[in-house]
Amino acid sequence: MKYHIVTYGCQMNLHESEKIAGVLKEAGYAEPAPIEEADIIVFNTCCIRENAENHAFGNIGALKQLKRAKKGLIVAVGGCMVQEEGKAEFLKKKFPFIDILFGTHDLPRLKALIEEKRARKKAVISVSEERGETEDNISPVRTSYPNAWVNIMYGCNNFCSYCIVPYVRGRERSRSAAAILREVEQLVADGYREITLLGQNVDSYHDGEVDFAALLDAVASVEGNFRIRFMTSHPKDFSAELVAVMKKHDKICKHLHLPVQSGNDRILKLMNRRYTREKYLSDIALLRHEIPDCEVTTDIIVAFPTETEEEFQDTLSLVEEADLASAFTFIYSPRTGTKAAQMEGRIPEEIAKDRIARLIALVNQKTREKSAKYVGKTVEILCEDFDGKKGMYLGRDEYGRMGYFKSEKNMVGEFVDLKITDANGISLYGEIV
Numbered sequence: 001m002k003y004h005i006v007t008y009g010c011q012m013n014l015h016e017s018e019k020i021a022g023v024l025k026e027a028g029y030a031e032p033a034p035i036e037e038a039d040i041i042v043f044n045t046c047c048i049r050e051n052a053e054n055h056a057f058g059n060i061g062a063l064k065q066l067k068r069a070k071k072g073l074i075v076a077v078g079g080c081m082v083q084e085e086g087k088a089e090f091l092k093k094k095f096p097f098i099d100i101l102f103g104t105h106d107l108p109r110l111k112a113l114i115e116e117k118r119a120r121k122k123a124v125i126s127v128s129e130e131r132g133e134t135e136d137n138i139s140p141v142r143t144s145y146p147n148a149w150v151n152i153m154y155g156c157n158n159f160c161s162y163c164i165v166p167y168v169r170g171r172e173r174s175r176s177a178a179a180i181l182r183e184v185e186q187l188v189a190d191g192y193r194e195i196t197l198l199g200q201n202v203d204s205y206h207d208g209e210v211d212f213a214a215l216l217d218a219v220a221s222v223e224g225n226f227r228i229r230f231m232t233s234h235p236k237d238f239s240a241e242l243v244a245v246m247k248k249h250d251k252i253c254k255h256l257h258l259p260v261q262s263g264n265d266r267i268l269k270l271m272n273r274r275y276t277r278e279k280y281l282s283d284i285a286l287l288r289h290e291i292p293d294c295e296v297t298t299d300i301i302v303a304f305p306t307e308t309e310e311e312f313q314d315t316l317s318l319v320e321e322a323d324l325a326s327a328f329t330f331i332y333s334p335r336t337g338t339k340a341a342q343m344e345g346r347i348p349e350e351i352a353k354d355r356i357a358r359l360i361a362l363v364n365q366k367t368r369e370k371s372a373k374y375v376g377k378t379v380e381i382l383c384e385d386f387d388g389k390k391g392m393y394l395g396r397d398e399y400g401r402m403g404y405f406k407s408e409k410n411m412v413g414e415f416v417d418l419k420i421t422d423a424n425g426i427s428l429y430g431e432i433v
């Protein structure tokens with residue numbers, strides 16, 4: 001039997017889908033397939049912003065015909081959106097053809113839910129408050145060789161005022177350091193070349209005495225030819241120990257993704273971020289002092305309730321001052337149940353759109369300027385894939401920049417030194433040295 005998984009949202013969710021595939025395999029769905037050929041279709045949803053939800057609504061709704069035409073097809077919807085209060089019932093009403101609804105904590109139970117559904121006509125709904133079993137028992141079906149994601153922790157305790165994650169992913173839980181190291185060692189032995197340690201808030205990692213810096217140190221001490229990334233970090237937890245570990249190991253990419261969200265202290269306070277602009281800038285100065293060629297990327301939300309034009313300009317100036325390499329940019333999206341959703345002073349859509357357009361223009365300009373400096377230099381790329389349209393192989397350098405090159409030989413999974421001949425926005429083009 002065949003399966004098809006549709007994923008919304010972040011890397012965390014992409015990895016969660018690899019685990020869903022692992023559970024499906026155990027339930028007898030061995031092969032991935034296009035949506036029309038699948039015996040089970042699973043939507044792994046995201047609810048971090050309204051547009052992610054609307055996207056899923058559209059795609060689920062479009063299945064109505066297929067579901068009617070194909071007897072025995074199972075449609076399952078899981079993930080963050082299903083975990084939102086009252087959302088499972090809402091989804092069931094809106095899309096009565098859904099067979100299984102499962103929350104973020106119910107993934108280890110998915111096999112049992114499928115069996116339950118096969119045995120009865122009625123839809124099966126399971127939205128638990130806590131993850132009963134540990135995720136360690138699930139073997140993911142990995143889809144992104146030579147890169148592999150490894151969860152180190154789940155959930156978040158920060159309660160940034162705009163964010164729904166703590167409500168749908170629960171409180172912080174760290175995996176044992178021993179289990180993480182075992183997984184990394186196995187991945188390296190299997191030939192994976194890039195390991196990304198994943199957590200909503202990796203700095204909060206704790207297993208007894210082992211904090212995140214110690215874990216990173218241990219992972220980077222695993223023998224083998226591979227590199228390491230991690231995300232996401234929180235500026236309030238930025239530490240000199242972390243910088244020291246990054247500096248100590250060549251295996252750790254000289255790249256820090258450090259979401260700032262806003263460059264203005266009043267807005268940061270309203271967001272409950274617990275750091276100031278000055279602290280963010282001084283942390284980055286420390287990082288650059290220790291690791292001069294380290295690149296920093298960020299996440300930014302514009303048009304948070306009551307944000308003024310001057311306050312928005314503080315965000316623009318921070319991008320410059322911190323010399324950020326790139327940013328994921330978002331218009332504030334109110335999420336039911338969060339503190340910010342009750343705040344007055346919503347920013348009108350035209351103003352929000354104008355702000356994000358100006359921010360994106362600045363970020364793109366920064367990225368272009370940085371890329372242009374690569375021309376004539378040699379960078380190491382981990383080759384990830386072949387782009388059929390371009391007829392070129394592609395991969396990323398340690399800063400996350402995409403590099404394209406031609407090769408007669410299949411280079412996927414190899415580290416390649418590229419002499420950069422051309423830079424175009426975020427992409428670099430080069431020749432193998």
Ligand code: 5AD
Binds near residue numbers: 163301
């Ligand atoms: N509105 C807009 N952006 C949001 N993010 C999280 N919640 C919201 C929201 N309600 C953004 C933050 C976070 C990234 C993953 O998503 O920038 O870092």
Ligand code: SF4
Binds near residue numbers: 156160164200201234
């Ligand atoms: Fe959300 Fe803040 Fe936790 Fe990130 S740190 S998941 S933005 S609450």
